[in-house]
Amino acid sequence: MKMIAVMVVAAAALLMWAAPALAHHSFAAQYDASKHIELKGVVTKVEWTNPHARFYIDQTSDTGDVTSWNFEMASPNVLVRNGWKRTSLKIGDEVTVTGYLARTGPPAGPKMAIAESLTASDGRKMFASSATDLSR
Amino acid sequence: MTSRAAAFGLIAILMATAPLSAQTRLGGNIRANPPSGPVPRLADGKPDMTGVWLGGLPVGDISTALPKGETMPIRPEWKKKMDGFQANDDPQAHCLPLPPPRFTPYPWRMVVTPTHTFFLYEMYDYRQVFMDGRTHPSGDDLDPTWKGHSIGRWDGDALVIDTVGYNDKTWFDNKGWPHSDKMHLTERYTRTDLGTMKVEMTIDDPVAYTKPFTLTGAARLMPNEELVEYVCDENNQDAPYLQGAKP
Numbered sequence: 001m002k003m004i005a006v007m008v009v010a011a012a013a014l015l016m017w018a019a020p021a022l023a024h025h026s027f028a029a030q031y032d033a034s035k036h037i038e039l040k041g042v043v044t045k046v047e048w049t050n051p052h053a054r055f056y057i058d059q060t061s062d063t064g065d066v067t068s069w070n071f072e073m074a075s076p077n078v079l080v081r082n083g084w085k086r087t088s089l090k091i092g093d094e095v096t097v098t099g100y101l102a103r104t105g106p107p108a109g110p111k112m113a114i115a116e117s118l119t120a121s122d123g124r125k126m127f128a129s130s131a132t133d134l135s136r
Numbered sequence: 137m138t139s140r141a142a143a144f145g146l147i148a149i150l151m152a153t154a155p156l157s158a159q160t161r162l163g164g165n166i167r168a169n170p171p172s173g174p175v176p177r178l179a180d181g182k183p184d185m186t187g188v189w190l191g192g193l194p195v196g197d198i199s200t201a202l203p204k205g206e207t208m209p210i211r212p213e214w215k216k217k218m219d220g221f222q223a224n225d226d227p228q229a230h231c232l233p234l235p236p237p238r239f240t241p242y243p244w245r246m247v248v249t250p251t252h253t254f255f256l257y258e259m260y261d262y263r264q265v266f267m268d269g270r271t272h273p274s275g276d277d278l279d280p281t282w283k284g285h286s287i288g289r290w291d292g293d294a295l296v297i298d299t300v301g302y303n304d305k306t307w308f309d310n311k312g313w314p315h316s317d318k319m320h321l322t323e324r325y326t327r328t329d330l331g332t333m334k335v336e337m338t339i340d341d342p343v344a345y346t347k348p349f350t351l352t353g354a355a356r357l358m359p360n361e362e363l364v365e366y367v368c369d370e371n372n373q374d375a376p377y378l379q380g381a382k383p
Contacts, residue, residue, distance in 0.1 A: 026223055028223075029380055050369075050371065050372075051368050051372055072374070075366060076364065076366075077242060077259075077364035077366055
């Protein structure tokens, strides 16, 4: 419980500094603030890398179609200061993600987006990036 | 426009104008206010600059660090050049150097030795300052480089750094204030308190600006913190997809 409280408070505190924390390029240059998305999926890959950590999820529709996503997060140095470990997110984890679509991306492969909030299957909210969900 | 987009836009505006004090209320172990106390001193009486520091000048728009009422004295043709910059022109988008006066949201260290001062920036580079009393090279011997040629000295309790020999490829902030290769930067770092480092930077670039101007800010100490590795190039997927003008 304390860990969740730390993460939530940390995320709220980091909100004060949201835009500069996304330092290596501007949000608007890559993501569309008018294209908010929310989906559930299963983690297929986690890249604990700079300049952005990323997680990939497979979203399965009611009809069984699978869409793959490439969600950008904050860099590892920011994540570790907001309660994360390298192993906090694992392949196979079922997560609910909210975020914003990329304006453009590679012609094939997972759809690019930025993660705004990330909720584990046990309800644990995890800090994702500076594009923080304001309704939290 | 959806309410989320409007709210995000509002937050973006708030972020752009957030005062420096907001930076002390960050996540994790850097939420607390910086510690207060006397300035630590070395055996020779000089201020001890040791520590992991966060902040300095604004990351988004450096003009907010000008004295109240002043605007950036940029020449019209350079303002036009700046207005034409695209997000993809930002050296930061390509993991290229970010020398002062540019700051990032990530911590840095200052390591002062008798012969050199080194700045180590978590994101993501180092800088060396010669402290041995040498002068700058000139003419053909002054190679234009990303970080320039820096010489440093003490002026009372302030560490003063003088740099020339820049190339013209770097920006002052995310907004993209530019400079020419004739920029002459003077930095003053003064540890005013255990937890606070005053930062003043004077830019003298007659090619791009009509007169010198001074930016003032402060960094705060992050106790019990270390720099975390940040290898920017290892998985830089975004660069091909950045569109449009910079912020």
